[in-house]
Amino acid sequence: MLRSFNPCRLGFCGVKWEKTLEEMKKLPIGIQSINKVLLNGDYIYIDKTLFIKRLLDEGAPHYFLSRPRRFGKSLFLNTLKEVLSGNKELFRECAIYESDYDWKHHPIIHLDFSQIPNKNPELLETGIKETLEDIAASNQVTITGSSNKTRFKRLIEKLSKKNLVVILIDEYDKPIIDQMHHHSIAQENREVLKSFLETLKGSDDYLKFSFITGVSQFSQVSLFSGLNNLKNITMNPKYAEVMGYTEKEIKTSFDDHIQAIIKKRSEQGRSTTEKQVLKELRSWYNGYRFTRSEAYVYNPFSTLNYMDEQETSPYWYRTGTPSFLISQVKKTPETITTLRGKSILDTTLSHASHIEKVGLAPLMFQTGYLTIRSYNPEEDSYQLDFPNKEVEKAFFDSLLKDFAEIDPLMVQRDAKELLADLRELNLSSFITKINIHFAKVSYHLFSHAQEGFYQAVFFTLLEASGIRTVAEMATNIGRIDLICEMEHATIIFELKLDKTADIALKQAEIKKYQERYALDGKEILVMGVNFSSKSRNIGEWKGKLFCPSGGLKKELYPG
Template identity: 60%
Template structure:
């Protein structure tokens, strides 16, 4: 059985002895090279195979044909011309200040030049890049290939200091702007990153740059498809089945695949309904034979939490929200980042549906790993509540809602609010209370949808159980009666009138004085629309 290529970013190490399992992406590479548009950009979440893909390109453009014996490109009509390659990995370039970034870039360009026997004498980083590409092309009589990994790291890493982030962005704008004057010397360029910041000159200067991030034909370029999982890792899946059997848990191969699918599949990057497995987590699962949060635990999304702290109401419509493609694929201002776009580009949300008429996409969490870990992070860093405490009473919260024991349900939610340190509530607005309420429901395993659109407005929150819908209208420092009347006057329950389920319309008013739910009022309607029961409570 072949080894799992965990943490390996060198295609030579994977292929040279044939010791490692390899998901062959070289046919996609050949198509990319042959397409005729030589300058590309693709964003994907971290640890999704970008570095290995770029290293594969480097070896192919270096003409190392025999390395790829047995791969799809080896038996194709690819000509294997050798080109000088400039490879820039921004994860290895210091970026704490703009001057440090500039110095580190110049050092890196100097190292590449030395490897090719070229001397660069300049203090200007843009001139250094220009000189390097021109001299390489002249010396070797071939056009140059430029491969850039994690170009946006100097911006993403510094989002906690917008002044540095903006200065780093401006430096990158000038640096990548140099490439637009080098088209005659360039054979191929591919730049990868986590996000797309459109104001970086990489996107505004190169008119012929092709963004393939959401292109259907390249949706499976990184990560694993289900067919690839079943084919390449069949032996490892059988090992999981065998181990479970030895432990007394008789499972089938399909049951193991179902588990991997639930935890690590679900990423969709285009209108094409092709779902991708997270390669990092999938490999670790096959190694440990345990379903855990591997990818998420490798890096706390501190920049997301900071954005949420600035705009807590933004998390309420996260799952189930619809966003235009232009919003998803572009971040134009680093001081006003669209949270849904940032979470999609960084892998915390993914596409669930596509509306071709609007060219919009429905978003949701990709899988159990991401959803569970994300809400754990929110509880720990946003509310400072131990997620284990919420998990321990999750079944009770969910059952109280299902049984329509609303007083018990509200009491349990208020018990969670009571654990939040009082200073977090300072200057908190309605969106904060909605966000916390939403987070507690999600973590309790209640099926929840936020900001649901109707023909008369937007419902704050909707929950669904086996026999009922719960329509919530939420207010701060008003009254439950006001919240309830709004939901009724806008006829929110009509959206679910054909469901043949009970509908409970509930108005909830939060109190900034008590820092929890102050009062609530609701009416339970039967599937036929008759009023069955009235609920109300003042504290």
């Protein structure tokens, strides 16, 4: 049926043409096949093919790239596979189509370690063997050998008789990440992988190109130590936007879906604008930065699901509970209070080689729970923070549930009142509410608990309530335990266990912590807080409120 002419639907009258769901391009949620995405032009595709052209032009034999899970690694590898298979016509609408790439066909060995069993090294060895045999059979060759290393080498050599071979390895570190709670198995799996991947070292004469992806870099050093010519592009500014969506890509490729969100909310009586939708999208799913350059990208998985569901939700976070992170927190609870704003050297951030020694902050960066906020060239260091609302909120909810064993909903219900108490410096009410939540912490968690545990619970309760904090802030003569920046006041907490509030407050006074904020034009509250292992909560507190000029305004204490 023909539609009646409507000039506004054609873009006149200052009104955008609202497409129906049938007219809009589909969202490629969960699709890892570039052939399915591009073949009929039905799906949105953010064109990353010029990055592939750049990789091939650079001519390095082996590349490594780390990105968080569900960030587009598998789709990128599948795109590499189709390009290097010479499937030119598939990319007719992509930038690489008009380039000078030669589109020669190369045999492909594609190994996806997310599909190979890894509960123990024996299963891992068997899975690799079966995968190699399947690849050989699909290429009409047979392979033999007493080890996977030998089979891999012979497969490469046989396929190279057709043309130089391309090696694509996805999620190389899955056998390690999955077993991090069993260090011995993780170490044994790493040795299996190390031996297997050493095959690439002596195969350059048979290879066109190899590309390896994973979530982490912590095992990269020892795993690929034999590959002296491995080029790690994980933190290379030239590839900062190789995965994830940029702000420009969001605006140009998802405009129809953004308009659909506006229309739906309008029909629900929730009037909104394009600017508001973009702001919501940005605060929830943008903020990932992987290099020194100030290039930020959106989480592609969450962005696609947001466009589909048309509401915010922790889509990426809830696809994989970070149990290995919670395990790390339980071992060293004091480390979580320093996550926000933590500065870390480049070598520590990206080149830790021991599973059992990897720090919480590098691990959270590599797995996508922290991101780069700024870079200090003088120190060659990075300052880290949570990338966006999705990760920040969901992570602290997980800490409440799995670390402190408190129902996040109970904290959420009190969050507004807790925040209001702190803003208004209603400290007795604030401490009372905190202690109510401490009473909900499981009894067994306090067994042998040190000061770091109490600080971690306190920090988690604040963050889960929407109270932004910074810990371990350095001054010229010490480190402040915890700082909350409110609209009209800066609150400094000095925290102790089984001492006194006087001792805590005296330490803050001696070290003159308030002087760091004396020129900010806000009041400064310095609080001494003492946790009691007997009552298992905040036993005592005292505070001093200073004027913006630095003079003492009044003392604060219970009663």
